[in-house]
Amino acid sequence: MPDDLTRRQLVRRATLAVCAPALARGLAGCARRISPNRDVQGGTLVDGRVVIPAAQVPELDRPGGAIVLRTPCAPRPVLIANTGTGFAAMDAICPHAGCELAWVGEDLQAECPCHGSRFAGDGTVLNPPARTNLQAFAASRDPTTGDVRLHLFAGDGVFPPVQDGKVVFPLASYPALLQTGGAVLGHPEGMNGPLLLTRPDSGANPVALSAVCTHEQCTVQPAPTGAPGTFTLYCPCHGSAFDLTGKVTHEPAPAPLSTFLVEVDASGIVTVTVGAICS
Ligand code: FES
Ligand code: FES
Numbered sequence: 001m002p003d004d005l006t007r008r009q010l011v012r013r014a015t016l017a018v019c020a021p022a023l024a025r026g027l028a029g030c031a032r033r034i035s036p037n038r039d040v041q042g043g044t045l046v047d048g049r050v051v052i053p054a055a056q057v058p059e060l061d062r063p064g065g066a067i068v069l070r071t072p073c074a075p076r077p078v079l080i081a082n083t084g085t086g087f088a089a090m091d092a093i094c095p096h097a098g099c100e101l102a103w104v105g106e107d108l109q110a111e112c113p114c115h116g117s118r119f120a121g122d123g124t125v126l127n128p129p130a131r132t133n134l135q136a137f138a139a140s141r142d143p144t145t146g147d148v149r150l151h152l153f154a155g156d157g158v159f160p161p162v163q164d165g166k167v168v169f170p171l172a173s174y175p176a177l178l179q180t181g182g183a184v185l186g187h188p189e190g191m192n193g194p195l196l197l198t199r200p201d202s203g204a205n206p207v208a209l210s211a212v213c214t215h216e217q218c219t220v221q222p223a224p225t226g227a228p229g230t231f232t233l234y235c236p237c238h239g240s241a242f243d244l245t246g247k248v249t250h251e252p253a254p255a256p257l258s259t260f261l262v263e264v265d266a267s268g269i270v271t272v273t274v275g276a277i278c279s
Helices: 007-024
Strands: 038-041 044-046 049-052 066-070 078-082 087-091 102-104 109-111 118-120 125-127 136-141 148-151 166-170 183-186 195-198 207-210 221-224 231-234 248-250 259-264 269-273
Touching (some): 078 102, 078 148, 195 231
Antiparallel strands (some): 118 125, 207 259
16 A cells, blocks of 8 residues: 555545446535635736736645635636645636546545546646646745736747737847748747738838637637748638738738837837736
8 A cells, every 4th residue: 555645635535436426427426525615706817817806816825825816817717726835826627528627636636516526736637537637827925915816828838928918029039020031930828819910011110919719719710822932821721811001912811910119119029918918
């Protein structure tokens, strides 16, 4: 018997092994063994992070404590738990049949009360009948205020993170934007979708576009035109195409790509205002 398993953990695991198949078949006889976590409403949005005041979530002060956050900034509730070494945060809705998960602190796992699916702290499915992983999020504690920060939108590092609703960078760092016909695709941390910067003509500032296709929300990609360093914009899902200003040149996209305000100062610093992403 492994030394690091408590008797309670062993009992829980044995019960799970017996009950999960029965629960998955909808059979009675295996009582619900976990308690739901307390709902917390709200949080304030700051550059793609939901900030939850420490006083609102005392559960997260102790290892094993957990809450379910419901915020207009995320499409679904988020389970946040204190793991003892940090926070685990993931989609709180089970992908099997939509029940709400609860945190099992002693195992550092989330469990579904309906049919026994289990998930690791990073959202990886461990136990069926669920077969797909949960979306996981980063969460951290503000070292100054103690507030909990939930990072909803990870970036890919191509552009700097959103700060005060803006993405700011030196134009010279992106040579593709110095050439007419150039385009750069990236996802700034804190933005709820990918961003396209393009250079449609030689005299004007770059253009900033949402890379979310207006047909069914796939990511629009820069596609080489054949002339070196020049691109058009193409959606790989159903073939919509756009010019570098975001105008539709090939359907089924029903509308142009959304644009963001771009300013370039005398020293070549570009500021793209992406603004708030939820209220
Ligand atoms: S809803 Fe069936 S295991 Fe979660
Ligand atoms: S989602 Fe882009 S063309 Fe359909």
